[in-house]
Amino acid sequence: MLLNYILRRILWAIPFFFAVSLIAFALISAPPGDYLTTFAATLAQSGDMVDQARLDALRERYGLDQPFLIKYWRWISGVIQGDFGISFEWQQPVSQLIGERMALSVTLALATLIFTWAVALPIGIYSAVRKYSVGDYVITAVGFIGLATPNFLVALVLMYIAVVHFGADVSGLFSPEYQDAPWSWAKLADLASHIWIPVIILGTSATASLVRIMRANLLDELHKPYVTTARAKGLSEFHLIMKYPVRLALNPFVSTIGWAFPQLISGAVITAFVLSLPTAGPMLLQALLAQDMYLAGAFILLLCCLSIVGMLVSDILLALIDPRIRYR
Known part of the structure; x- marks a missing residue:
């Protein structure tokens, strides 16, 4: 009976993981803009200007212009394989940083x-x-x-x-x-x-x-x-x-x-x-x-x-x- 209880709890943890991953990705995607928006605003405060075409190219390169579900699927499929993506700010694999x-x-x-x-x-x-x-x-x-x-x-x-x-x-x-x-x-x-x-x-x-x-x-x-x-x-x-x-x-x-x-x-x-x-x-x-x-x-x-x-x-x-x- 105890073993069955433990197995059920472990199996229930799997859908919980995907549910919380979806919520986590929604939370980090909720603020308006993205990293490139923040980066451009920081440069503008220091007097530097960034070409909008360059920002659009970078946004397309990093997949930031894709719909939410596509971005989530790319992210979670990489996470399952141990790839958490690349940090925009540090330009290093996230797994190495964390x-x-x-x-x-x-x-x-x-x-x-x-x-x-x-x-x-x-x-x-x-x-x-x-x-x-x-x-x-x-x-x-x-x-x-x-x-x-x-x-x-x-x-x-x-x-x-x-x-x-x-x-x-x-x-x-x-x-x-x-x-x-x-x-x-x-x-x-x-x-x-x-x-x-x-x-x-x-x-x-x-x-x-x-x-x-x-x-x-x-x-x-x-x-x-x-x-x-x-x-x-x-x-x-x-x-x-x-x-x-x-x-x-x-x-x-x-x-x-x-x-x-x-x-x-x-x-x-x-x-x-x-x-x-x-x-x-x-x-x-x-x-x-x-x-x-x-x-x-x-x-x-x-x-x-x-x-x-x-x-x-x-x-x-x-x-x-x-x-x-x-x-x-």
Whole structure:
């Protein structure tokens, strides 16, 4: 039954992929004009003029004068074969431009997700079990502050503390000597020494939110009859809480996987600019401003694919940890 459920979810992901690809391409095609229009306007502001015949020739060369469905079919058929097209602004294959940036973005998002879970889970359990204690009030106050503080402000504060008190290098994810170096164990170690600051910054608000969610869900479970029955049978308090209520209260944690990855990648643009992070967010913003449709479309499509994969993983994990879920 579980295997059939997983297979059905995987098969449903295929039409979802084509649906979101169509929406993604429609979004990047929606603004008036195209890259050549933006390029001509930029040159006009600097006093240079571009011949309209040349623009028309370039538009025909890049296929920008074709109907929407034809442009979409050319793009998605190339994507299926691993060809995301050519970036107009960079004049390079899109796959070469986004490869390392998306890998770093996914690594940062995964590290942030692990940090968020590792911090929010025990704190949320403590806050629920010790309801209305001094520790609960302190956690609640800190959580509200974490939710209300913008990520870029936390970034500036942590940058000041890291530089002034610890002498740490907080610009980017690598030291200058490893910036363009090939991957090695030394470069991975350098990445690990830099990644903790953006992980804390991006995980602050998410941790505060999940602490509140975990506390509320666990409080609902702690007062149900099955907990009283298990306690009456002589189970230790720790074993009782961890085996039953916490397992059922984990559902919101698992369900966040579907949106956590794309939200962390696309929602950290300002933080990436503040910390000079070579991630997907700044390049995506630049591509959208320049109407570089193939570069922006590749980023948006990959973010949508991360959502699809995240929802698939969360559905499978929910089916594994929660016996109340019916596979039908």
